[in-house]
Amino acid sequence: MALLDDGAWQGKVWTGAWTEGSGGTYSAVEPSTGDSLGDVGKATPEDVHTAAVRAVEAQKGWAALPFEERAAVLRRAGDVLAANSDEIKGWLARESGAILPFGDFQVHTSAQECYEASALPSHPYGELLRTGSPRLSFARRVPAGVVGVIAPFNVPTILAIRAVAPALALGNAVILKPDPRTAISGGAMFARVFADAGLPAGVLQVLPGGADVGEALVVEPAVRIIAFTGSTRAGRSVGALAGQHLKRAHLELGGNSALIVMGDVDVRGAASVGAWGTFAHSGQICMATSRHLVHESIAEEYTQILTEKVEKLPVGDPFRDHVALGPLIDAGQRDRVHGLVTASVEGGATVRTGGTYEGLFYRPTVLGNVSVDAPAYQEEIFGPVAPVTPFSSLDEVVELAAGTEYGLSLGILTKDVYAGLQLAERIPTGLVHINDQTVNDEAVAPFGGVGASGTGSRHGGPMANIEAFTETQWVTLRGDLPIYPF
Structure with a gap:
């Protein structure tokens, strides 16, 4: 069966299962014809909080899995994307107006993002540090916890998966807010892809909604990192709000x-x-x-x-x-x-x-x-x-x-x-x-802009992704208790 043929996604959001969003539904419109492509479930800020509570619990078990198992899920997700290329590029053509060759590019690159991410769980994740005391000292990268991904309408598969895949691979849970205009190809599709790949329930949740849902995702205490792709105007607001709440925001913004x-x-x-x-x-x-x-x-x-x-x-x-x-x-x-x-x-x-x-x-x-x-x-x-x-x-x-x-x-x-x-x-x-034009993107390359095009925080490629979606933890280890003067 094709990914979305059963219609289970109609009028629903994804919380690990298809459930009704608190905001009701809205019609997904095909730009070429003005026809409805179906009803999409609409989330509210209250849904974001509920999803975050669920994600915190799901993330613990996901991060505790052997790294081989997390890697296998990402590889299978890439396989599911590749196997359903015709269906996905059809949705992209109808929902986002992409010509079919551009849809092919999106599906191929999205699958590659999953394959590249599948190497992250086994990547070296720390370094030994010199210390002046009789102890072992090292730094290691640990999952941030819950990552919020806010994706735009224009290239909905790539611009979501390039944050979703590495964040998941590194042991995080993800709450994805796709643009309401492309919530099928950029949201519901990923819910099915990762469910078919064996991702545990609650580790990825998909909540289509408006700016109020995006704001709720940024201010939610359980969400520690925001990966935002969109306009410079909106990015300024996201960055300011994230700063107020002391969380990292990776901002990939506009260009000229x-x-x-x-x-x-x-x-x-x-x-x-x-x-x-x-x-x-x-x-x-x-x-x-x-x-x-x-x-x-x-x-x-x-x-x-x-x-x-x-x-x-x-x-x-x-x-x-x-x-x-x-x-x-x-x-x-x-x-x-x-x-x-x-x-x-x-x-x-x-x-x-x-x-x-x-x-x-x-x-x-x-x-x-x-x-x-x-x-x-x-x-x-x-x-x-x-x-x-x-x-x-x-x-x-x-x-x-x-x-x-x-x-x-x-x-x-x-x-x-x-x-x-x-x-x-x-x-x-x-x-x-x-000797090339400006539109280039590969899963193995770091990506981001400067000035009004972004904060300079970027992801893409193993080192940038590890930096983007983990926290650095310093650890020391002694064989015996130290003696202090108190």
Whole structure:
């Protein structure tokens, strides 16, 4: 049987079993058609507290299991994801508007996150320390306890599992709050995946809900770590609230990532790279190429080729049609994107193609002559819009690339790769890709941004994940009681 075909998830939240949420239900809407995909259970802050009490008890037994058993659960979860790829990518297409190849990428990467996490339980977890006393002294990493994961709508599987999997593998319980708009593919799906993998009841709970549920998760005393992925605005609130309650918050926030195109590149190839960076998943990716900084010697040629490519990209229902771009997630996001385009045009930018929409389907858009004070330059667009801005010198492009509050990802296209690396060292950013666009993600690599793109606390890869989801404990051991003067 497929993961969700039995309909047991309809109208329910996951607490180790499908149960009714205190907030009732709401309808999951398919952006392409406006049709309902089913009823989703809605949690309340009271449900968060009840789940936390349950998680504290479940975590004790989970952490006490032999490490081989925890590792086996994570491996099986990866296998379940891989075996149900077609079903999951179908839900992703219908619920989040992802084209099927992007759904394939999400499922593959999500499975890899589980496989990589399965190595964490057997990873060395401490170090011997020197001591001036006759004793054994060492530091070890212990589970934090309960981890809260708040995941967004845009890439709902990867952006949940990259925190859920390592946190579980390291002996924690997890309460996952998926975005209500993608609570099936980003929530209910994981409940079934880990249940099928043999995870004990209560170790993972899934509570869809609004901002009040997220706030309750942050302030709940039993939740010791928050892994949040979302907008910078919301992340500031999460970080401030977590600080008040003396708990760690790993914040992966917005981006306004630049692609620097040097004058020595193959222009047609560079335009192809830039097109993918901007228009993959209709630009609804935090790492999306949001600014094309192109050397003035090739800026017009690059813009023209980019425009020609974009004009050929089909837009439509990714579940039923063969398209390159699906819908934006909702009308609010569409209107925000269109407002940025309109305001930038009023400020002097030119629409080379696009700038229109039907329903939630926004035409891929290229903007030329975009000034540094244009809204489409300064703000995260999170939509299928490619602003192009020319530059004349290395000093100028450094100033341009570093000229917003964000610092998530950076791409540099050049034949002189060493010069590209030197250039990258001058620009604050969490991720750098020489001769590639800005959208890259692997389960083995640490991930995070600087500035308004995040706190610099990141996870991904064994060392970063261990640091993110455990506490350091100092331990000493003596053979005999010491003698004190009291």
